[in-house]
Amino acid sequence: MSDHASQKATVTPGNLNVLLVGQAGPDAGSLLAQLDSLGYSFQLAATPEQALLAVESDAPDLVIIDATAPDVDPYRLASHVKQLNFERALPVMFACLPKDLRAEIDGRDLGIDDCFAKPIPTDVLAARIRLLLRNRDLERSLRQQNRDYDLLNRELLQARDVLGRELELASHIQRSLLPHEMPQLDRFQFAAALRSSAEVSGDFYDIYRLDETHYGFYVADAIGHGVPAALLTIFVKKGIQTRDITPEGYRLLSPGEVLTRLNRDIISEKLSANPFVTLFYAILDVEAASLSYASGGHPPAILLPTDGPVRPLLSDGALLGIFESDFTTGDVTLGAGDQVVLYTDGIEQARADSGKVGLDALLEYLAALPADAPRDAFVTLVEGALDALITDDTAPQRRDDAATFVLKMVP
Amino acid sequence: MSDHASQKATVTPGNLNVLLVGQAGPDAGSLLAQLDSLGYSFQLAATPEQALLAVESDAPDLVIIDATAPDVDPYRLASHVKQLNFERALPVMFACLPKDLRAEIDGRDLGIDDCFAKPIPTDVLAARIRLLLRNRDLERSLRQQNRDYDLLNRELLQARDVLGRELELASHIQRSLLPHEMPQLDRFQFAAALRSSAEVSGDFYDIYRLDETHYGFYVADAIGHGVPAALLTIFVKKGIQTRDITPEGYRLLSPGEVLTRLNRDIISEKLSANPFVTLFYAILDVEAASLSYASGGHPPAILLPTDGPVRPLLSDGALLGIFESDFTTGDVTLGAGDQVVLYTDGIEQARADSGKVGLDALLEYLAALPADAPRDAFVTLVEGALDALITDDTAPQRRDDAATFVLKMVP
Known part of the structure; x- marks a missing residue:
């Protein structure tokens, strides 16, 4: 069942690109090892500035912010990343300490998509990531449909306007x-x-x-x-x-x-x-x-x-x-x-x-x-x-x- | 911050309608008490049949399936509920025992939106629910936009076709x-x-x-x-x-x-x-x-x-x-x-x-x-x-x- 559902995501483990934000301490190390064992590509950003730069230039599929990392305000960073990537529907997760209620609550209210306590079993992490990517893909495809509709709509309205002006002129002529x-x-x-x-x-x-x-x-x-x-x-x-x-x-x-x-x-x-x-x-x-x-x-x-x-x-x-x-x-x-x-x-x-x-x-x-x-x-x-x-x-x-x-x- | 974000959801605690699926045992009781303390309306369905009926007739905002309840196959029920409510984007959560990896993994891969271990702090539960409702509202509004566009486009295409046939006839006349x-x-x-x-x-x-x-x-x-x-x-x-x-x-x-x-x-x-x-x-x-x-x-x-x-x-x-x-x-x-x-x-x-x-x-x-x-x-x-x-x-x-x-x- 897991296998079947995971194949629905457009991103397969091989080309999934995860940005992990936090210092390369022992905690980050174990998360990186998990991502690696899942076959995901990943990169590490030590500071919020590096993180924002990487989000901009590398277009990761997912951002995991280690809420326990010093020198990173995870709330501010999460809010920033979500705002900048609204249309891209970029998923953001918090990795926090067990029972970090503030991360669990304020993180979500700020716009992150999931929050998990470290350590997390690797296959649970994978399932959570699949869910986020599924949601992301759905949102993206709905937004894309909207854009496609909007484009078609504009073309149709434009054509209607052109013809409308033509018919208006024709109407003037006929009335004359x-x-x-x-x-x-x-x-x-x-x-x-x-x-x-x-x-x-x-x-x-x-x-x-x-x-x-x-x-x-x-x-x-x-x-x-x-x-x-x-x-x-x-x-x-x-x-x-x-x-x-x-x-x-x-x-x-x-x-x-x-x-x-x-x-x-x-x-x-x-x-x-x-x-x-x-x-x-x-x-x-x-x-x-x-x-x-x-x-x-x-x-x-x-x-x-x-x-x-x-x-x-x-x-x-x-x-x-x-x-x-x-x-x-x-x-x-x-x-x-x-x-x-x-x-x-x-x-x-x-x-x-x-x-x-x-x-x-x-x-x-x-x-x-x-x-x-x-x-x-x-x-x-x-x-x-x-x-x-x-x-x-x-x-x-x-x-x-x-x-x-x-x-x-x-x- | 929590207060601000929670107000963004279209559903406020007062009119949030939660369907809890599971027997009215002590576990369910504590969840119900939590929902009650949050000011949500709720109802209890003891069996999958009751649950599907309640989903159909009462249009709840959220379904929480107690994966520990006997006589309920939470996977089958979740799959059923999600399929039937695809367009409504109805959020479904699992409440499971701590370390129930199968629920955490297969539940998500099956389409549920979140899975939490009992007991869960009430304010964390509330934050998770707010996140699900936010996602639901976004999906619904994107789907609604798509429907609106679709309707408008159909009208425009129809008008274009009518005028197209008219112009084709006019073209025949002029060529004649x-x-x-x-x-x-x-x-x-x-x-x-x-x-x-x-x-x-x-x-x-x-x-x-x-x-x-x-x-x-x-x-x-x-x-x-x-x-x-x-x-x-x-x-x-x-x-x-x-x-x-x-x-x-x-x-x-x-x-x-x-x-x-x-x-x-x-x-x-x-x-x-x-x-x-x-x-x-x-x-x-x-x-x-x-x-x-x-x-x-x-x-x-x-x-x-x-x-x-x-x-x-x-x-x-x-x-x-x-x-x-x-x-x-x-x-x-x-x-x-x-x-x-x-x-x-x-x-x-x-x-x-x-x-x-x-x-x-x-x-x-x-x-x-x-x-x-x-x-x-x-x-x-x-x-x-x-x-x-x-x-x-x-x-x-x-x-x-x-x-x-x-x-x-x-x-």
Whole structure:
């Protein structure tokens, strides 16, 4: 049993290096003889100074301080050696006279690892040394594991920070690509909100003037979220074609035509891993106060009249980027005070105090403002909608990007 | 000194819970009296079964096994207790008869932490217990640190994996946005290569047919690399306008005009953090065998004739996205066998066996192929250029994305 356990120590007798501190008197001599008989290497330090020097330069595996040696303050030396070799977990023993209670007690309280009375049977000394080395090896290996973990940890944190700054910059760029300001029209107001589940978003919206009397706008949702989705949103923003060149100049494409072309465009890029986009696209005719619209697999926009039931603006069209497909264009004439609410399915995370959830929570929230509220109040309300309705305590795996875009006809 | 050190242990006498294993004989009685006088809580287990049960249910701070107790195999019990409480670092002591060498030796080799002969002075027992608890606390805290690190590392690795998969998908998408195949023309050949320093790239190239006789192509380099740069490359790809609507239909924009519009477009987005792009844009007229070109702060393309000196295709133009600026269009007529080499500054990492570096290494590499080599050989050569010239041993902080696009007029 002894043999088995002793082999566990990384140090075998042959290369064990013991530093014995004390004068080379008869007592030290018998200890040295014991260490020698055990096959250990050893050296003798007569003074504390020699001892500290030897500890520093020779890195012994074990220090035995002869507490009976004159001119050596064993407590001071032990304390010094332990402090200097904290990380190395260097074991220190006292060899003392039988019944030296001070050595037994104060030595241990000072940090030494064992204290034995001379003379000690050689095999007991060996067993005590094995125990100390076992403890030392355990402590060292735990400390080494900690250092290894710490190193890996630092590398991971550093990589995370680098990528974090990158994503933050990407987020700035993507946010910059949202409309800087909404068109200021007499009869219509626009406002929008976007809430990302990560630095960059798969949800996106845009609005632009098409000609004297028409404005195009949309809400898009690229599959998934994060970086790949963000790439797709820019693809959509910059890839949407809104007009066709004709012999007479140009003509505006209908929402259905816009989606047909965008769909073909995404398909033609043969994007790997089949990413796709859903999108609700609308064109507002400010003269006619009418809206034409099309959906590429996107939840229908909601017409929210000043009174009367809400009505989804339905139209046929598959999500974009998978199959060649047709997209129908729907039309609706707006009345004074009507709101049209575009949104992405991230709205499912919404929870209102009233108990309503998802889209219902959003519609209730938007309907709360009087139809004749000033533009600023409308904009502030819409821009705050998602933060008001979606809390941060959604489980991470259920978090999604969310966006809403609201058009209101001034009453 | 004793008092001070003893306070370091997390367990104070008042709440120290000692399990003493052995029959309640006179010996055990005196040990119990000592523990009691030290203010420790204690309980007695008469049999190994009771001892194991008490260890499990009461989580003592220390186990003292009376090795003199009949009906208890102290070695077997100690081994069992230590094994079951490895992670808890539960200290185990033997109380034995004086000169019980087997207990002193085999006990320690079996894993106990200390062995003392009865009777033992109470304050020595206390000091020994304090030492064991100190060791236990150290081991526990090191193990706890390891567990904490392990947990944090797992979280970091998991986050890294999630982001890694995201970036891989983004990389697929971005690669998909490179030309799927080059135009197949009788008199001209095209080939390109791109090498990313990260999953996604800030370098990009594209080529497309503009009309019956014109092809537009470019190499772009968005500032930095990684995700923000990748977003900009898509902005550029989808944002480039190549034609103008006119009363007669349309006209192709010159390279200088293309860059003027793209520059305005990027500026108008008011991208945060001032990201910018450099780009070399060219239009090939396949009938006239002429090239018109413009540069937005990009290294000039190189005209590499079959013989004669290489010539940079210089033109004026600042990098894109910072200031309103004009971009001049240059022109050159190509001869049979001529190559035009577009590249990004990542080529600076190139090292040829000949000792040439950077652009010189690339030009030497491209000039090595006979002018009348078949198209496949040309394409293979160009596509392998960056992998051949840029090694993976570039220091990470010096790695950059690199791209080259080569046009060759068939001799």
